[in-house]
Amino acid sequence: xxxxxxxxxxxxxxxxxxxxxxxxxxxxxxxxxxxxxxxxxxxxxxxxxxxxxxxxxxxxxxxxxxxxxxxxxxxxxxxxxxxxxxxxxxxxxxxxxxxxxxxxxxxxxxxxxx
Amino acid sequence: xxxxxxxxxxxxxxxxxxxxxxxxxxxxxxxxxxxxxxxxxxxxxxxxxxxxxxxxxxxxxxxxxxxxxxxxxxxxxxxxxxxxxxxxxxxxxxxxxxxxxxxxxxxxxxxxx
Numbered sequence: 001x002x003x004x005x006x007x008x009x010x011x012x013x014x015x016x017x018x019x020x021x022x023x024x025x026x027x028x029x030x031x032x033x034x035x036x037x038x039x040x041x042x043x044x045x046x047x048x049x050x051x052x053x054x055x056x057x058x059x060x061x062x063x064x065x066x067x068x069x070x071x072x073x074x075x076x077x078x079x080x081x082x083x084x085x086x087x088x089x090x091x092x093x094x095x096x097x098x099x100x101x102x103x104x105x106x107x108x109x110x111x112x113x114x
Numbered sequence: 115x116x117x118x119x120x121x122x123x124x125x126x127x128x129x130x131x132x133x134x135x136x137x138x139x140x141x142x143x144x145x146x147x148x149x150x151x152x153x154x155x156x157x158x159x160x161x162x163x164x165x166x167x168x169x170x171x172x173x174x175x176x177x178x179x180x181x182x183x184x185x186x187x188x189x190x191x192x193x194x195x196x197x198x199x200x201x202x203x204x205x206x207x208x209x210x211x212x213x214x215x216x217x218x219x220x221x222x223x224x225x226x227x
Contacts, residue, residue, distance in 0.1 A: 033214075103160075105159070
């Protein structure tokens with residue numbers, strides 16, 4: 001079984017809809033991250049969480065919110081989706097004090113906002 | 115603004131050749147450096163990490179780090195068509211958000227049979 005899972009894997013939605021992307025991990029890591037990837041722009045950090053009670057904004061948090069329901073679960077919400085949020089979204093995990101903060105990625109969610 | 119720079123490519127090499135991928139970073143205090151491989155439409159997967167100046171070898175892959183020049187590279191020996199992918203350089207962020215990585219935009223490698 002995959003260590004980091006994301007649901008859904010693909011989603012097409014309309015402008016203005018609320019969308020939730022979910023991430024679960026069985027690696028026992030305390031740190032979790034949400035990134036988006038756009039062609040030519042690389043990976044950009046949206047939010048990160050170092051433990052259940054710690055949530056931090058990343059480089060591009062506007063229009064997004066997150067919830068850390070448990071150590072193993074980290075959800076990303078788009079309250080009112082807009083077309084420029086069309087992207088590939090990745091969840092990642094790492095452990096505190098790990099090998100220089102090595103991050104492990106989920107398979108990604110491809111989101112299209114029409 | 116802390117940055118990680120990579121040549122976007124595409125870098126094209128013939129099968130069996132050495133592919134050389136380069137990365138520069140702006141934060142002189144960075145301590146950990148990572149190379150990820152990403153196939154089209156897939157998630158990044160870690161190939162190597164390096165902390166100390168010099169070379170680190172793992173199979174066909176060698177990471178090279180020069181902190182004085184703020185430069186890290188990845189050499190792929192005996193390149194195979196299956197090595198065709200985008201390679202992401204990542205550097206740890208030593209600011210208030212320690213634990214975060216800053217990623218370059220990636221270099222696309224194409225290995226021709």
